[in-house]
Amino acid sequence: MCHNHDILKSNNKDLQQIEKQWDRRNFLTKTSMGLGALALGSLLNTEKAFGAVNKSSSADAVLKAYNKNRLGLPHHMPKAKRIVYLFQSGGPSQLDMFDYKPKLKDMFGKDLPPSVRQGQRLTGMSAEQTVFPIAPSIMNFKQYGESRAWVSELMPYTAEVVDDLCFIKSMQTDAINHDPAITFMQTGNQLPGRPSIGSWLSYGLGSDNENLPTFITLITKNMGGQPLYSRLWGNGFLPTEHQGVQFRSGKDPVLYLSDPENYDGTDRRKMLDYLGKLNGIQHDAYGDPEINARMAQYEMAFRMQTSVPEVTDMSDEPDYIFDMYGEDSRDPGTYAANCLMARKLLEKDVKFVQLYHQGWDQHIGCPGGVRAQCKRTDQANAALIKDLKQRGMLEDTLVIWGGEFGRTVYSQGQLTPENYGRDHHPKAYTMWMAGAGVKPGFIYGETDDFSYNVVKDPVHVHDFHATLLHLFGIDHERLIFKHQGRRFRLTDVHGHVVKDLLT
Template sequence: MIFENPALLAQTRRHFFGSSALSLGGAALGSLLGGTARAAGSPTAHGAALRETHFPAKCKNVIYLHMVGGPAQMDLYDYKPKMVDFYDKDLPDSIRRGQRLTTMTSGQARFPIAPSVYKFARQGRCGMWMSELLPYTARMADDMVFIRSMHTEAINHEPAITYIQTGNQVTGRPCLGAWMSYGLGSLNQNLPTFVVMVAKPTNQDQVQAISARLWQSGYLPGEHAAVSFRAAGDPILYINNPPGVDPAVRRRTLDGIGQLNQLEHQRTGDPETLTRIAQYEMAFRMQTSVPELADLNRESARTLDMYGPDVHKPGSFAHTALTARRLVEKGVRFVQVYHNNWDHHGNLTGRMQFQCKDVDQPCWALIQDLKARGLLDSTLVIWGGEFGRTIYSQGGLSKTNYGRDHHPRCFTMWMAGGGSKGGTIYGETDDFSYNIVKDPCSIPDFQATILHLMGIDHERFTYRFQGLDQRLTGVEPAKPIRELIA
């Protein structure tokens, strides 16, 4: 009888449903994915929910470089020469089509067109138009896949960045890196499967607030949340033992805590207790692996020079980009990097140069570095923001300076390596860089494409939560963009 089992009596309602969700979800996942995955896929790694991928994977690692705030596509990648003739003329109603605006520009009496002040040139054999602000990035145009027709449903930062990271505008869902950790597992048991770093921009006039909810595990087990690497000091808080505590003492302490946690799990069945045990053990293993990994002095002078002088500044984008390469080289599955201050509501020409200088050479160096080490084919590099910017100016307008408001209808992102089809230019926008006129790519389409490159069918990769088979791409129609895949 149930009353004779004290462990069951100790279970709270939350514990019961939590453990049931895990077991039922695992069973459902196994029944849905098992047979097909074993027949056609690539082997996954330690701790993976999938025994094998749904089909052979084209890449095994991801470095996602997110430009927080929304880079202005028409000043970087979406060349619109006809806008010179529209300088200071109002955006036509036939182009705006009643689109809702943010409260920052909805009260403006006019919406004056602000052509980009930057020069553009075609780059590479693919002939991609690129701004003079990106001379290093221009050198690798044929390694890159340009998506000029990204669009989103969100018009403000918090829901937009949450949407592109987690597949939903409402917080609390697992992010892309957590899904990768859950599905594909760890390639190095001495390092986290998912790492996040926040790079410090040179210019900090309008830094957006970001928080750990963007790299949380949501309803997935807690072990799949990212480990945050810090810009200065110890890479991870409390990674080192306190003074007077040697590794042997730490090991005995963890063994004792582990035994107590095992007893707690037997008593309550709470799955998060197992997560806690795993995190303690990972922290112990990282005490030896992380300090070595974070020491960039082990790199050659040639490699350091390639990333530029800022590589010697902890927390800079260059320093972070090189650390990202070291992480994937050591087997970290997913590296998320955030670079802030791309929210150019005003003084765009005064600030954009700093943003591009921060990322231009390091992005180029990262691709060359991965390529030289034979890692680019297996590592997908992603660059982009949460939405684009408006062709009309926010506030005042001059021929040398302007601001741009949020624009969800179209923006540009790029990818390189990891099975993506280098030299591809996908999608087109109208002459105002305001509406998509060819080959739109939604956020779920983009996420489905990333999963496809990792060997995962986004429709069959689910997790049972609150009675539903949840997935990254949600319930809206989505498909991998085949033209982006080599």
């Protein structure tokens, strides 16, 4: 009988195709993809998303409602509902902004002791130096607020909100060059290909607004500096609907969103309906979850044709808001305008808004370069904190400011009393957070007298990511995605929650 079956199969191409489609591997693949489609349906159901329940409900009821999420998330009651990450690309100089080191004033030009350097890795730009002359900051520092936080003269507006900020002065990273360091800060790994933070949150918690993407990116226009790549807000190996969507300044904030000439919304609706039927047939045949993901993106784009023009329209903002963010806020695409846009997106319950601002890479002319950057960003940073606070949003919005690493205390290149350059420094730098669940007016960590080594309470990038996820109610060890036979997470196999930062 088996012999006759083999003969029949060899002469019947249809039977061969059926057996090929329904062998054990394909059966398991297709049934698992069907579960993926069910998961997608859950993801698109905004009633199950974080934030869709009444905040006046009891804690148990709220957590129970949240836990309808397809992944059983959050794992515990979240403090944060949304996040804006103000990423300062290039490596801001903590020595000239926040990490005040008065003892350096008497050490101008002296060689940094080898006992401080401890044989640490140097960049190719400093590796040939035989001496490492100390360059004290020429900026004046003062203490502000009840927290008595040290802030330089370059940031008068930030000085006004220090009691809302939680400073981390002991950040550490593994990377010493820009691209791997930025990739590490944004994805938890130095190598490209991993999902970004926003994609992990989108995958884990879903959306709170069905008419806008969960994860939106804004980039300051015309800044130059170290290049930024779309993979920094990419979904990696997560389903494609979790990638970040870049909003641009200008007539079309999202490319290819507008209808072509002589084509209206009714035409697009019909096209999507027919396309959905065709893709449904394709999904039934192959079970590829990316078919559903792509259709979800098409439907989102259709809804965004109405929602994006509304949210990007600044005409309803009063003059006092523009004055608070600074004159640049009236110029779309500037850092100040993007900070104001971020607030509008957060008001619409976009879960993750990522701002990128380039130009912090001061290898030469550090004082002038940092001064110019602070002038572009300081007022808008503080305005965003004040604006969120006056709207009652800061209590459940997490604000993050920081770059990929810090700068060295020694000068790279020529050193004069008024001018110096600073190289990359991964072992000690400053970031700050504000809002949902973090201690306001709090300073955590400490560096040595040279801002070169952490001497108290180090915080690694993996720890930072674990803490961020914790604020959203997620146990970083349990937010996992299986890919190519391995279980991946944002923090890889590292990281711990820095509970001292939390309220």
